[in-house]
Amino acid sequence: MSRRHFTLGCVVTTTLLSLAIATPAAATATTLADVDYAALGDSYSSGVGAPGQTGSCLRSPYGYAALWAARNNPTSFTNLTCGGAVTGDVLSRQVPQLPSGADLISITIGGNDAGFAPTVLTCQFASDAECQRTVAEAETDIGATLGGKLDNTYAAIKRKAPDAQVIVLGYPLLFDTASASCGAGMSLAKRRALNHGAQVLNDLIKARVEAAGLTFSDVRDEFAGHGICASGAYLNGLTILPPQNSFHPNRNGYTYGYLPAMIDALG
Template sequence: MPHRPLARALGALVAVLTSVTGAVLVPGTAQAATVNYVALGDSYSSGVGAGPYDLSGCLRSQKSYAPLWAAANAVTSFRFPACGGAVTADVINEQVSSLSTSTTLVTITIGGNDAGFADVMTTCRFGSTSSCTNAVNNAKSFATTTLPGRLDATYAAIRNRAPNARLIVLGYPRLFETTYCGLFAMSTYKRTILNEAADVLAGVIAARAAAAGATFADTRPYFAGHGVCASDPWIRDVTGVIEAYHPDADGYRYGYLPALNAVTR
């Protein structure tokens, strides 16, 4: 049998590869990666602004970035406990229970509600310039002093429940363009300081994500030119009370989804 030494050599090579990789790849085939994906977070994860919503009370939309990514990547499993209005404590107490040691991917947006996002926006939209300035400054102070500890605790809870998962933290976009926006719009000054506050929040979230060994996906570049007051806005203004200052369906598809794709491909 002249080919027996060659066969023995190939067998030995297969044995080595099996011990290293735990699998044998048959020519012409490829192993599909197992992706067990869980999407945590607040309204910017659940899809507020995109609609239509499920009946959970969390305003979850299949047009949000998470279900769009799950569908495009044919994941093995997908869980979607993200909930509109969530703060860090809600993620820890109510959402991380969806995680397990088999979870391989976790995404999250969180922190905006802890910093009083909704109240700040209401104050700036309907209040005076001075009240808006005070609200923004208070939110920035909270973001730099109190929020880091809350984010650390949240990311630690995720790691504890899903030690084998990759954690991707997505940030929030700047909400406004600062060009002329009509007589009844927020002033350029208000829009400018709100965007500056968004930058502060993004910096804090990025830093705490890095400290936790997570990947930060910055959405601000993807929304540039598509904020409120743009000719093609992807952020809703006050036309919908609940949906105000959230991305619309285009914002999730063309803003958030590409930001997530950029760090997963």
């Protein structure tokens, strides 16, 4: 997905972890005091949508990766996340910088490959029928091409850091569907279509993660009842300033959605 599309918005808790981190059988047991943590992935890992974004990758101290590191004080924290990243960016730019001795790795990836940013934007301004056609086309592309890209990405991470526990987090369903209205442009039919597309994306990611022998963390439960237009939403709707915040988690989404999902995955 192009950076131009990313600037419009990408698609696609507080409990401290006090127990030892469970690692694959090949790794030795570790505790938080000696964990080397690395974060990979796209804008949902860099913290786009939350305050304090800096640099060309738009990393925020309120993204879930930065929050986890700040609260658990691992031995090292390598933040390689970057807003707008696709699987090819993880392979060419992030994995080469990944410490081979990392014990814990987290990542969100696949939303930009799936082209969900332009899909959501099309739905914002199109008719219900056009939105549904666009989502259906995106779902077809996801099934045809994304699986192989994810397989290659996960394999590269495992080769570079073979003893790390790798947690792959999914994406939330963006929209609340409990109410009939959700502002201009987002009918109930559109919201349901887009949520279905996100479901298809998450199901594929989960399947490829399990095939790779990694850990999948589904964030949909944490975000349930907190979609765009819900009371207490964990996600930003269409945002004019700054535009990249559109359809990304807000500060509460990272704190009470993604962070607990990561903690739960660690057991």
